[in-house]
Amino acid sequence: MLNQIETLKPRMRKSERKVADCVLAQPDTVISDSIAALAARAQVSEPTVIRFCRALGCDGYQDFKLRLAQSLASGVRFVHSVVAPDDAPRQVVAKVFDSAVASLLRTRAQLDTAAIERAIDLLASARKIEFYGHGASGIVALDAQHKFFRLAVPTVAYIDAHVHSMSAAILEPGDVVVAISHSGRSKDLIASVQVARAAGAAVVAIAAAGSPLAELAHATISPAVDEDTSTYIPMSSRIVDLVIVDVLAIGVALRRGPDLVRRLEKTKTTLMEKHLS
Numbered sequence: 478m479l480n481q482i483e484t485l486k487p488r489m490r491k492s493e494r495k496v497a498d499c500v501l502a503q504p505d506t507v508i509s510d511s512i513a514a515l516a517a518r519a520q521v522s523e524p525t526v527i528r529f530c531r532a533l534g535c536d537g538y539q540d541f542k543l544r545l546a547q548s549l550a551s552g553v554r555f556v557h558s559v560v561a562p563d564d565a566p567r568q569v570v571a572k573v574f575d576s577a578v579a580s581l582l583r584t585r586a587q588l589d590t591a592a593i594e595r596a597i598d599l600l601a602s603a604r605k606i607e608f609y610g611h612g613a614s615g616i617v618a619l620d621a622q623h624k625f626f627r628l629a630v631p632t633v634a635y636i637d638a639h640v641h642s643m644s645a646a647i648l649e650p651g652d653v654v655v656a657i658s659h660s661g662r663s664k665d666l667i668a669s670v671q672v673a674r675a676a677g678a679a680v681v682a683i684a685a686a687g688s689p690l691a692e693l694a695h696a697t698i699s700p701a702v703d704e705d706t707s708t709y710i711p712m713s714s715r716i717v718d719l720v721i722v723d724v725l726a727i728g729v730a731l732r733r734g735p736d737l738v739r740r741l742e743k744t745k746t747t748l749m750e751k752h753l754s
Contacts, residue, residue, distance in 0.1 A: 478548035478587055479504060480701055481533060485687055489532055495519040496529040500545070508546050512538045534589075534686025534699055548587050573712065580713040581720060583701035595696035596681045597728035600625075603679075604651035608634040609641045609666055614657040617683075617718040621655065624726040627744050629737060638665035645669045650677035655725075659702070659714040661688025670694070681725075683718055698725075 479501060486497045499519045500507050507515060515538075516523045530541040560572055600606060606625055610618035615636030622634035635641035642665070645654065654673045658666050661684030670680050670693050682694035691697040700717040730737055 478533070478545045478701075480583060481587070481686060481699075484685070485532060489529065490525075492521045492525045493529040493532060495521050496526055504545060504549060508542055508549070510542075532687045534691060534697065544587060548583075576713045577716050580700070580702045580717050584717050584721075587699075587701045589698070592696050592698050593724065593728065596698060596725055597732065599653050599679045599681060599696060600630075600655075600725060601729045601732040602651075603630060603653040604649070605631045606633075606653050606655065607641070607644060607648070607673075608632070608655045608657065609645075609669060610634075610636055610657035611638065611663055611666065613715045614659060614718065617657050617715060617722060618655075620719055621657075621722045621726075624722060625729070627741060628726065628729055628733060629740055630729075638669070641666075641669045642672060645673040645678070646676060648673050648676040648678040652676075652678040653681060654678050655681045655683065656690055656694070657683045657718060658688075658690055659685065659700070659718075661685040661690035663690070666690060667693065683721055 482497050482500060486494055489497060496515065496519045499515060510518070512523050512526050516526050519526070526538060530536075530538050533541060533544075535541040535544060560569055564572070608618035608621045608625075610616075615634075618634040618636055622632050626632040633644075635644055648654070652673075654670060656666055656670050661682065667689050670682075670690065674680060674693065680694045680696075682690050682697045684690040684694075684697060684699065686697065686699035691699065698721055700714055700721065702714040702717050730741070
């Protein structure tokens with residue numbers, strides 16, 4: 478949660494940043510603060526505290542405090558892993574692995590299981606699933622399509638903005654779009670999601686909490702990853718997104734029951750026949 482606050486803070490209003498500063502300075506104190514107490518310490522109004530909480534994707538102040546407490550209880554702290562130009566290979570190895578592991582643990586600790594449940598409900602009953610993503614998120618979309626088509630659901634992945642824009646326009650109620658974006662601020666992706674919603678499709682987002690994309694989705698899953706995506710390749714976010722896709726795929730597989738297990742066994746047998754003995 479602290480990591481998420483640091484990431485979103487530059488995009489907050491000035492008054493909301495005052496609340497962010499108070500939380501970052503004394504997170505343990507905030508857990509026991511009333512909304513009035515935190516507002517007084519930050520020298521802002523109580524509605525400002527509520528707006529701050531909602532900017533983080535929380536339903537309100539109590540939801541925010543619960544997530545903050547869970548985050549602190551996990552003991553997972555931010556790992557400084559920015560690779561420097563003069564780092565030796567062993568340092569690069571340590572920083573890249575530490576960053577990935579820390580991001581996975583933070584996300585596990587902060588994951589909104591209710592959002593996961595909603596996403597699985599939508600995907601398990603989908604008539605068709607379309608995955609949209611650009612750049613590194615496009616790679617995640619392709620991987621998701623590779624996993625989900627084996628679940629006996631018509632599935633496709635589009636990583637071209639023009640193509641997913643056209644496809645979104647001909648979706649129908651019962652179809653589901655999974656939009657993947659670390660920042661949740663891709664103009665083309667947001668535009669296609671708006672078109673998909675207008676067509677009656679449901680939307681699952683894997684995106685930053687409080688982002689425009691997250692606000693459009695029926696279910697949003699937010700990775701707890703802090704990366705300077707304007708400078709570096711988003712390595713950790715890609716890894717976390719891939720694991721989230723695994724969680725969703727397994728959740729849908731479990732919902733579909735024994736018949737799906739038999740189908741998966743058939744695909745495994747087919748693949749084994751392509752291996753050299």
